[in-house]
Amino acid sequence: MKLFNHLRFGYTRVSFFIVLFFLSSLCVAQKKQDTKPNIIVILADDLGYQDVGFNGCKDIPTPNIDRIAKNGAAFTNAYVAFPVCSPSRAGLMTGRYPQRFGYERNPQYRPYDPNMGLSKSETTLAQTLKTVGYHSGIIGKWHLGADTSNHPISRGFNEFFGHLGGGHAYFPELLTIKDSYAVEGEDKSYRTWIMRNHEPVETKKYLTDEFSDEAVSFIERNQDKPFFLYLSYNAPHAPLQATPKYLDRFKDIPNERRRTYAAMVSALDDGVGQVLNALQSLKLEENTLVFFLSDNGGPENDNASNNGMLREGKSSVYEGGFRVPFAFQWKGQIKSMVYENPVSALDIYATITAISKAPIKQDKPLDGINLMPFLTGKNKKMPHDVIYVRKYDQDQYVVRDHDLKLVIHGKANKKELYNLKNDISETTNIADKYPQEVERLDQLRKSWNRELVAPAFLGLEWKK
Ligand code: CA
Secondary structure (H helix, E strand, O other): OHHHHHHHHHHHHHHHHHHHHHHHHHHHHHHHHHOOOEEEEEEEOOOOOOOOHHHOOOOOOOHHHHHHHHHOEEEOOEEOOOOOHHHHHHHHHHOOOHHHHOOOOOOOOOOOOOOOEOOOOOOOHHHHHHOOOOEEEEEEEOOOEOOHHHOHHHHOOOEEEEEOOOOOOOOHHHOOEOOHHHOOOHHHHOOEOEEEOOEEEOOOOOHHHHHHHHHHHHHHHOOOOOEEEEEEOOOOOOOOOOOHHHHHHHOOOOOHHHHHHHHHHHHHHHHHHHHHHHHHHOOOHHHEEEEEEEOOOOOHHHHOOOOOOOOOOOOOOOHHHHEOOEEEEOOOOOOOEEEOOOEEOOHHHHHHHHHHOOOOOOOOOOOOOOOHHHHOOOOOOOOOOEEEEEEOOOOEEEEEEOOEEEEEEOOOOEEEEEEOOOOOOOOOOOOOOOHHHHHHHHHHHHHHHOOOOOOOOOHHHHHO
Protein backbone atom coordinates (compact mmCIF):
# COMPACT_ATOMS: atom_id res chain seq x y z
CA MET A 1 0.00 0.00 0.00
CA LYS A 2 2.84 2.32 0.91
CA LEU A 3 4.56 1.45 -2.31
CA PHE A 4 1.29 2.01 -4.21
CA ASN A 5 0.86 5.40 -2.58
CA HIS A 6 4.40 6.31 -3.42
CA LEU A 7 3.87 5.27 -7.02
CA ARG A 8 0.60 7.19 -7.17
CA PHE A 9 2.29 10.27 -5.79
CA GLY A 10 5.03 9.76 -8.39
CA TYR A 11 2.44 9.58 -11.17
CA THR A 12 0.70 12.68 -9.85
CA ARG A 13 3.97 14.52 -9.75
CA VAL A 14 4.82 13.40 -13.28
CA SER A 15 1.34 14.37 -14.50
CA PHE A 16 1.73 17.72 -12.78
CA PHE A 17 4.96 18.38 -14.62
CA ILE A 18 3.48 17.19 -17.91
CA VAL A 19 0.56 19.60 -17.47
CA LEU A 20 2.99 22.37 -16.49
CA PHE A 21 5.08 21.64 -19.56
CA PHE A 22 2.04 21.83 -21.85
CA LEU A 23 0.85 25.01 -20.23
CA SER A 24 4.23 26.64 -20.57
CA SER A 25 4.59 25.58 -24.21
CA LEU A 26 1.10 26.95 -24.84
CA CYS A 27 2.26 30.21 -23.32
CA VAL A 28 5.34 30.26 -25.54
CA ALA A 29 3.19 29.53 -28.61
CA GLN A 30 0.80 32.23 -27.55
CA LYS A 31 3.63 34.65 -26.97
CA LYS A 32 5.05 33.87 -30.39
CA GLN A 33 1.67 34.46 -31.98
CA ASP A 34 1.30 37.79 -30.21
CA THR A 35 4.77 38.94 -31.22
CA LYS A 36 4.37 41.49 -33.95
CA PRO A 37 6.73 41.02 -36.89
CA ASN A 38 9.45 43.55 -37.62
CA ILE A 39 9.14 45.68 -40.70
CA ILE A 40 11.84 47.00 -43.00
CA VAL A 41 11.04 49.25 -45.96
CA ILE A 42 14.07 49.87 -48.16
CA LEU A 43 13.49 52.74 -50.55
CA ALA A 44 15.85 53.55 -53.42
CA ASP A 45 15.79 57.00 -54.99
CA ASP A 46 15.43 57.44 -58.76
CA LEU A 47 16.37 53.81 -59.49
CA GLY A 48 15.41 52.75 -63.02
CA TYR A 49 12.87 49.99 -63.58
CA GLN A 50 15.42 47.80 -65.34
CA ASP A 51 18.34 48.52 -63.03
CA VAL A 52 17.84 45.46 -60.84
CA GLY A 53 18.67 41.90 -61.77
CA PHE A 54 15.12 40.65 -61.19
CA ASN A 55 13.87 43.06 -63.87
CA GLY A 56 16.50 41.98 -66.36
CA CYS A 57 19.43 44.29 -65.69
CA LYS A 58 22.54 43.01 -67.46
CA ASP A 59 25.37 45.41 -66.61
CA ILE A 60 24.81 46.00 -62.85
CA PRO A 61 24.64 42.85 -60.70
CA THR A 62 22.23 43.34 -57.78
CA PRO A 63 22.44 39.93 -56.07
CA ASN A 64 21.18 41.21 -52.73
CA ILE A 65 18.15 43.15 -53.96
CA ASP A 66 17.43 40.06 -56.06
CA ARG A 67 17.48 37.94 -52.89
CA ILE A 68 14.37 39.79 -51.67
CA ALA A 69 12.64 39.13 -55.00
CA LYS A 70 13.69 35.48 -54.95
CA ASN A 71 12.77 34.92 -51.30
CA GLY A 72 9.30 36.38 -51.81
CA ALA A 73 7.28 38.26 -54.38
CA ALA A 74 8.71 40.14 -57.34
CA PHE A 75 6.13 42.56 -58.74
CA THR A 76 6.15 43.42 -62.43
CA ASN A 77 3.35 46.03 -62.31
CA ALA A 78 4.09 48.06 -59.19
CA TYR A 79 3.31 51.76 -59.11
CA VAL A 80 4.19 54.62 -56.83
CA ALA A 81 1.55 57.27 -56.23
CA PHE A 82 3.44 60.07 -57.96
CA PRO A 83 6.36 60.18 -60.42
CA VAL A 84 8.67 62.42 -58.34
CA CYS A 85 10.37 62.03 -54.95
CA SER A 86 8.49 63.87 -52.29
CA PRO A 87 4.80 63.30 -53.19
CA SER A 88 5.63 59.63 -53.78
CA ARG A 89 7.08 59.44 -50.25
CA ALA A 90 4.07 61.28 -48.84
CA GLY A 91 1.93 58.48 -50.31
CA LEU A 92 4.19 55.77 -48.93
CA MET A 93 4.19 57.29 -45.43
CA THR A 94 0.39 57.76 -45.29
CA GLY A 95 -1.00 54.92 -47.41
CA ARG A 96 -3.13 57.52 -49.18
CA TYR A 97 -3.01 59.26 -52.53
CA PRO A 98 -1.01 62.42 -51.74
CA GLN A 99 -3.37 64.39 -53.97
CA ARG A 100 -6.02 63.91 -51.25
CA PHE A 101 -4.09 66.22 -48.93
CA GLY A 102 -2.52 68.67 -51.36
CA TYR A 103 0.89 66.99 -51.69
CA GLU A 104 1.67 67.27 -55.40
CA ARG A 105 4.95 69.18 -55.42
CA ASN A 106 8.47 68.69 -54.17
CA PRO A 107 8.78 71.03 -51.17
CA GLN A 108 11.24 73.90 -50.93
CA TYR A 109 13.86 73.39 -48.23
CA ARG A 110 12.60 75.84 -45.58
CA PRO A 111 13.39 74.88 -41.96
CA TYR A 112 11.02 77.49 -40.50
CA ASP A 113 7.96 76.92 -42.64
CA PRO A 114 5.61 74.45 -40.91
CA ASN A 115 3.33 74.27 -43.94
CA MET A 116 6.06 73.26 -46.40
CA GLY A 117 5.75 69.51 -46.01
CA LEU A 118 3.48 66.71 -44.90
CA SER A 119 0.10 67.92 -43.64
CA LYS A 120 -0.29 67.55 -39.87
CA SER A 121 -3.74 66.12 -40.41
CA GLU A 122 -2.20 62.95 -41.91
CA THR A 123 -0.92 60.04 -39.84
CA THR A 124 2.45 58.56 -40.80
CA LEU A 125 3.11 54.84 -40.74
CA ALA A 126 5.45 55.39 -37.76
CA GLN A 127 2.71 57.26 -35.86
CA THR A 128 0.24 54.46 -36.51
CA LEU A 129 2.70 51.72 -35.56
CA LYS A 130 3.55 53.54 -32.33
CA THR A 131 -0.02 52.89 -31.13
CA VAL A 132 0.66 49.14 -31.25
CA GLY A 133 4.08 49.23 -29.60
CA TYR A 134 6.55 49.57 -32.47
CA HIS A 135 9.92 51.28 -32.21
CA SER A 136 10.52 53.16 -35.47
CA GLY A 137 13.63 54.52 -37.11
CA ILE A 138 14.31 56.31 -40.37
CA ILE A 139 17.77 56.20 -41.88
CA GLY A 140 18.50 58.37 -44.92
CA LYS A 141 16.38 60.81 -46.86
CA TRP A 142 13.29 62.32 -45.24
CA HIS A 143 12.14 64.98 -47.74
CA LEU A 144 8.71 65.53 -46.20
CA GLY A 145 9.39 68.98 -44.72
CA ALA A 146 12.38 70.60 -42.99
CA ASP A 147 10.53 72.46 -40.21
CA THR A 148 10.95 70.94 -36.75
CA SER A 149 7.20 70.29 -36.65
CA ASN A 150 7.70 67.95 -39.60
CA HIS A 151 10.97 66.41 -38.41
CA PRO A 152 10.78 62.57 -38.38
CA ILE A 153 10.87 62.61 -34.56
CA SER A 154 7.79 64.90 -34.60
CA ARG A 155 6.09 62.52 -37.04
CA GLY A 156 6.21 59.28 -35.10
CA PHE A 157 9.79 58.05 -35.47
CA ASN A 158 11.86 57.26 -32.37
CA GLU A 159 15.15 57.56 -34.22
CA PHE A 160 16.44 59.57 -37.17
CA PHE A 161 19.83 59.31 -38.85
CA GLY A 162 19.84 61.15 -42.15
CA HIS A 163 19.08 64.38 -43.97
CA LEU A 164 15.90 66.40 -44.13
CA GLY A 165 16.09 67.47 -47.79
CA GLY A 166 16.39 65.78 -51.18
CA GLY A 167 19.47 65.12 -53.33
CA HIS A 168 22.26 64.95 -50.80
CA ALA A 169 25.97 64.87 -51.70
CA TYR A 170 27.71 61.55 -50.92
CA PHE A 171 31.31 62.36 -50.00
CA PRO A 172 31.88 63.46 -46.38
CA GLU A 173 34.21 66.28 -47.46
CA LEU A 174 31.32 67.83 -49.41
CA LEU A 175 29.09 68.00 -46.35
CA THR A 176 30.39 71.31 -45.05
CA ILE A 177 27.33 72.90 -43.43
CA LYS A 178 26.97 71.82 -39.83
CA ASP A 179 23.53 73.18 -38.95
CA SER A 180 20.66 71.89 -41.09
CA TYR A 181 18.35 74.55 -39.67
CA ALA A 182 20.66 77.45 -40.62
CA VAL A 183 20.22 77.16 -44.38
CA GLU A 184 17.44 77.67 -46.88
CA GLY A 185 17.10 76.44 -50.44
CA GLU A 186 17.88 73.18 -52.17
CA ASP A 187 21.54 73.72 -53.10
CA LYS A 188 22.72 74.32 -49.56
CA SER A 189 20.46 71.64 -48.12
CA TYR A 190 22.38 69.05 -50.17
CA ARG A 191 25.56 69.84 -48.24
CA THR A 192 24.43 69.77 -44.62
CA TRP A 193 25.83 67.41 -42.03
CA ILE A 194 23.84 64.29 -41.30
CA MET A 195 21.58 64.54 -38.27
CA ARG A 196 21.16 62.02 -35.47
CA ASN A 197 17.74 62.95 -34.18
CA HIS A 198 18.18 66.75 -33.88
CA GLU A 199 21.98 66.81 -33.54
CA PRO A 200 24.46 67.32 -36.40
CA VAL A 201 26.91 64.45 -36.87
CA GLU A 202 30.19 64.64 -38.77
CA THR A 203 30.27 61.60 -41.05
CA LYS A 204 33.44 59.91 -42.24
CA LYS A 205 32.25 57.46 -44.87
CA TYR A 206 30.60 57.47 -48.29
CA LEU A 207 27.00 58.30 -47.45
CA THR A 208 25.45 55.06 -48.74
CA ASP A 209 27.88 53.09 -46.54
CA GLU A 210 27.01 55.29 -43.55
CA PHE A 211 23.34 54.49 -43.98
CA SER A 212 23.92 50.74 -44.45
CA ASP A 213 26.11 50.48 -41.33
CA GLU A 214 23.57 52.47 -39.34
CA ALA A 215 20.80 50.15 -40.54
CA VAL A 216 22.65 47.11 -39.21
CA SER A 217 23.27 48.90 -35.93
CA PHE A 218 19.56 49.79 -35.69
CA ILE A 219 18.55 46.16 -36.21
CA GLU A 220 21.06 44.89 -33.65
CA ARG A 221 20.05 47.49 -31.07
CA ASN A 222 16.33 46.85 -31.48
CA GLN A 223 16.26 43.11 -32.12
CA ASP A 224 14.26 42.39 -28.97
CA LYS A 225 11.30 44.65 -29.71
CA PRO A 226 8.99 44.96 -32.70
CA PHE A 227 10.70 47.51 -34.93
CA PHE A 228 9.96 49.44 -38.09
CA LEU A 229 13.01 50.50 -40.07
CA TYR A 230 12.50 52.89 -42.95
CA LEU A 231 15.83 52.69 -44.79
CA SER A 232 15.46 55.54 -47.22
CA TYR A 233 18.64 55.67 -49.32
CA ASN A 234 19.18 58.82 -51.38
CA ALA A 235 21.11 56.60 -53.82
CA PRO A 236 21.20 56.48 -56.79
CA HIS A 237 19.75 60.01 -57.05
CA ALA A 238 22.10 62.61 -58.57
CA PRO A 239 24.81 63.87 -57.97
CA LEU A 240 26.71 61.03 -59.60
CA GLN A 241 29.36 60.29 -56.97
CA ALA A 242 30.96 56.96 -56.10
CA THR A 243 34.12 55.65 -54.43
CA PRO A 244 36.85 53.52 -56.09
CA LYS A 245 35.67 50.49 -54.09
CA TYR A 246 32.47 50.44 -56.17
CA LEU A 247 33.74 52.09 -59.37
CA ASP A 248 36.38 49.36 -59.75
CA ARG A 249 33.62 46.79 -60.19
CA PHE A 250 32.50 48.41 -63.45
CA LYS A 251 35.64 48.98 -65.49
CA ASP A 252 33.87 47.36 -68.44
CA ILE A 253 31.12 49.96 -68.67
CA PRO A 254 32.43 52.46 -71.24
CA ASN A 255 30.02 55.31 -70.46
CA GLU A 256 31.45 57.19 -67.49
CA ARG A 257 28.08 58.38 -66.17
CA ARG A 258 26.56 54.92 -66.39
CA ARG A 259 29.69 53.53 -64.71
CA THR A 260 29.30 55.89 -61.76
CA TYR A 261 25.58 55.18 -61.55
CA ALA A 262 26.32 51.44 -61.58
CA ALA A 263 28.79 51.92 -58.73
CA MET A 264 26.14 53.80 -56.72
CA VAL A 265 23.58 51.05 -57.28
CA SER A 266 26.18 48.45 -56.33
CA ALA A 267 26.87 50.26 -53.03
CA LEU A 268 23.16 50.27 -52.34
CA ASP A 269 22.95 46.57 -53.16
CA ASP A 270 25.82 45.83 -50.75
CA GLY A 271 23.83 47.68 -48.08
CA VAL A 272 20.76 45.58 -48.75
CA GLY A 273 23.01 42.54 -48.35
CA GLN A 274 24.25 43.80 -44.97
CA VAL A 275 20.64 44.21 -43.80
CA LEU A 276 19.58 40.75 -44.99
CA ASN A 277 22.68 39.15 -43.46
CA ALA A 278 21.98 40.87 -40.13
CA LEU A 279 18.44 39.45 -40.15
CA GLN A 280 19.83 36.00 -40.91
CA SER A 281 22.49 36.02 -38.22
CA LEU A 282 20.06 37.32 -35.59
CA LYS A 283 17.50 34.70 -36.67
CA LEU A 284 14.93 37.37 -37.45
CA GLU A 285 14.25 36.43 -41.06
CA GLU A 286 10.93 34.71 -40.47
CA ASN A 287 9.74 37.46 -38.17
CA THR A 288 10.56 40.36 -40.47
CA LEU A 289 8.82 41.75 -43.54
CA VAL A 290 11.23 43.32 -46.02
CA PHE A 291 9.99 45.60 -48.81
CA PHE A 292 12.21 47.02 -51.52
CA LEU A 293 11.18 49.66 -54.06
CA SER A 294 12.16 52.86 -55.82
CA ASP A 295 10.34 56.14 -55.10
CA ASN A 296 9.85 56.88 -58.81
CA GLY A 297 11.14 55.88 -62.22
CA GLY A 298 14.70 56.54 -63.35
CA PRO A 299 15.46 60.01 -64.78
CA GLU A 300 17.52 58.41 -67.55
CA ASN A 301 19.18 61.64 -68.78
CA ASP A 302 19.90 62.85 -65.28
CA ASN A 303 21.57 59.89 -63.58
CA ALA A 304 22.11 57.44 -66.49
CA SER A 305 19.47 55.05 -65.15
CA ASN A 306 17.53 52.69 -67.41
CA ASN A 307 13.79 52.01 -67.42
CA GLY A 308 14.11 49.35 -70.11
CA MET A 309 11.02 48.98 -72.30
CA LEU A 310 9.06 51.56 -70.34
CA ARG A 311 8.33 54.90 -71.99
CA GLU A 312 10.05 58.00 -70.58
CA GLY A 313 11.12 58.33 -66.92
CA LYS A 314 10.89 60.27 -63.68
CA SER A 315 8.11 62.88 -63.59
CA SER A 316 6.36 61.37 -66.62
CA VAL A 317 2.82 60.01 -66.70
CA TYR A 318 4.04 57.24 -68.99
CA GLU A 319 5.11 53.95 -67.41
CA GLY A 320 8.76 54.93 -66.99
CA GLY A 321 7.70 57.67 -64.58
CA PHE A 322 5.98 55.66 -61.91
CA ARG A 323 6.21 51.90 -62.54
CA VAL A 324 9.08 50.85 -60.27
CA PRO A 325 11.16 47.86 -59.16
CA PHE A 326 9.31 46.35 -56.20
CA ALA A 327 9.89 43.19 -54.16
CA PHE A 328 8.59 41.91 -50.83
CA GLN A 329 9.86 39.02 -48.74
CA TRP A 330 8.40 37.47 -45.61
CA LYS A 331 10.05 34.12 -45.14
CA GLY A 332 7.73 31.35 -44.15
CA GLN A 333 4.66 33.36 -45.17
CA ILE A 334 5.14 34.25 -48.84
CA LYS A 335 6.44 31.77 -51.38
CA SER A 336 8.89 32.69 -54.09
CA MET A 337 6.73 34.13 -56.86
CA VAL A 338 6.30 36.68 -59.61
CA TYR A 339 3.13 38.72 -59.13
CA GLU A 340 1.84 40.45 -62.24
CA ASN A 341 -1.38 42.19 -61.21
CA PRO A 342 -1.02 45.93 -60.63
CA VAL A 343 -0.07 46.89 -57.07
CA SER A 344 0.70 50.21 -55.46
CA ALA A 345 3.35 51.52 -53.08
CA LEU A 346 0.32 52.63 -51.04
CA ASP A 347 -0.30 48.92 -50.32
CA ILE A 348 2.76 48.81 -48.08
CA TYR A 349 1.02 50.86 -45.37
CA ALA A 350 -2.17 48.80 -45.66
CA THR A 351 -0.31 45.48 -45.55
CA ILE A 352 1.79 46.45 -42.55
CA THR A 353 -1.10 47.86 -40.52
CA ALA A 354 -3.25 44.80 -41.26
CA ILE A 355 -0.51 42.45 -40.06
CA SER A 356 0.40 44.50 -37.00
CA LYS A 357 -3.28 45.14 -36.22
CA ALA A 358 -2.68 48.87 -36.04
CA PRO A 359 -5.89 50.93 -36.11
CA ILE A 360 -6.66 53.16 -39.09
CA LYS A 361 -8.40 56.48 -38.56
CA GLN A 362 -11.89 56.31 -40.00
CA ASP A 363 -11.74 59.80 -41.47
CA LYS A 364 -8.49 58.95 -43.26
CA PRO A 365 -9.31 55.79 -45.20
CA LEU A 366 -6.40 54.12 -46.93
CA ASP A 367 -6.07 53.89 -50.70
CA GLY A 368 -3.76 50.90 -50.37
CA ILE A 369 -4.82 47.29 -49.89
CA ASN A 370 -3.41 44.50 -47.72
CA LEU A 371 -1.48 42.39 -50.22
CA MET A 372 -1.20 39.24 -48.07
CA PRO A 373 -4.43 37.50 -49.21
CA PHE A 374 -3.40 38.06 -52.83
CA LEU A 375 0.11 36.73 -52.30
CA THR A 376 -0.97 33.66 -50.37
CA GLY A 377 -3.55 32.83 -53.04
CA LYS A 378 -6.58 33.28 -50.77
CA ASN A 379 -7.84 36.06 -53.00
CA LYS A 380 -7.49 35.40 -56.71
CA LYS A 381 -8.87 38.77 -57.81
CA MET A 382 -6.84 41.86 -58.57
CA PRO A 383 -5.94 44.04 -55.57
CA HIS A 384 -6.80 47.22 -57.49
CA ASP A 385 -9.44 47.73 -60.14
CA VAL A 386 -7.92 51.08 -60.99
CA ILE A 387 -4.61 52.88 -60.46
CA TYR A 388 -4.68 56.70 -60.69
CA VAL A 389 -2.22 59.56 -61.02
CA ARG A 390 -2.87 63.28 -61.11
CA LYS A 391 -0.23 65.92 -61.78
CA TYR A 392 -2.04 69.11 -60.91
CA ASP A 393 0.46 71.64 -62.26
CA GLN A 394 0.71 69.91 -65.62
CA ASP A 395 -3.04 69.08 -65.72
CA GLN A 396 -2.15 65.46 -66.49
CA TYR A 397 -3.93 62.30 -65.41
CA VAL A 398 -3.53 58.55 -65.60
CA VAL A 399 -6.26 55.95 -65.20
CA ARG A 400 -5.12 52.35 -65.44
CA ASP A 401 -7.97 49.82 -65.46
CA HIS A 402 -6.67 46.27 -65.94
CA ASP A 403 -4.66 46.42 -69.19
CA LEU A 404 -6.12 49.68 -70.46
CA LYS A 405 -4.44 52.96 -69.62
CA LEU A 406 -5.86 56.40 -70.28
CA VAL A 407 -3.38 59.29 -70.32
CA ILE A 408 -4.81 62.81 -70.32
CA HIS A 409 -2.76 65.87 -71.22
CA GLY A 410 -5.24 68.55 -70.14
CA LYS A 411 -3.27 71.54 -71.40
CA ALA A 412 -3.04 70.03 -74.88
CA ASN A 413 -6.62 68.78 -74.66
CA LYS A 414 -5.37 65.34 -75.62
CA LYS A 415 -6.47 61.88 -74.51
CA GLU A 416 -4.45 58.76 -75.24
CA LEU A 417 -5.42 55.15 -74.70
CA TYR A 418 -2.96 52.27 -74.54
CA ASN A 419 -3.29 48.54 -74.07
CA LEU A 420 -0.35 47.69 -71.83
CA LYS A 421 -0.75 43.97 -72.35
CA ASN A 422 0.54 44.09 -75.90
CA ASP A 423 2.03 47.58 -75.87
CA ILE A 424 4.08 48.00 -72.71
CA SER A 425 6.07 50.83 -74.32
CA GLU A 426 2.92 52.88 -75.03
CA THR A 427 3.71 53.32 -78.71
CA THR A 428 0.22 53.06 -80.22
CA ASN A 429 -2.57 55.38 -79.14
CA ILE A 430 -5.85 53.51 -79.64
CA ALA A 431 -8.15 56.26 -78.30
CA ASP A 432 -9.87 56.81 -81.68
CA LYS A 433 -10.62 53.09 -81.96
CA TYR A 434 -12.27 52.79 -78.55
CA PRO A 435 -14.06 56.09 -77.74
CA GLN A 436 -16.42 54.37 -75.29
CA GLU A 437 -13.50 53.07 -73.21
CA VAL A 438 -11.94 56.53 -73.23
CA GLU A 439 -15.23 57.97 -71.95
CA ARG A 440 -15.63 55.25 -69.30
CA LEU A 441 -12.12 55.74 -67.91
CA ASP A 442 -12.53 59.51 -68.03
CA GLN A 443 -15.69 59.21 -65.91
CA LEU A 444 -13.69 57.21 -63.33
CA ARG A 445 -11.07 59.94 -63.40
CA LYS A 446 -13.63 62.70 -62.86
CA SER A 447 -15.18 60.89 -59.95
CA TRP A 448 -11.74 60.30 -58.30
CA ASN A 449 -10.74 63.90 -58.99
CA ARG A 450 -13.71 65.19 -57.00
CA GLU A 451 -12.20 63.59 -53.88
CA LEU A 452 -8.92 65.52 -54.26
CA VAL A 453 -7.80 68.99 -53.22
CA ALA A 454 -5.52 71.60 -54.80
CA PRO A 455 -1.82 71.67 -53.80
CA ALA A 456 -1.39 72.86 -50.21
CA PHE A 457 2.03 74.52 -50.63
CA LEU A 458 3.93 76.22 -53.40
CA GLY A 459 6.95 73.92 -53.37
CA LEU A 460 9.50 74.10 -56.15
CA GLU A 461 6.87 75.55 -58.47
CA TRP A 462 8.15 79.01 -57.45
CA LYS A 463 11.07 78.48 -59.79
CA LYS A 464 8.82 78.22 -62.82
CA1 CA B 1 13.19 60.11 -56.37
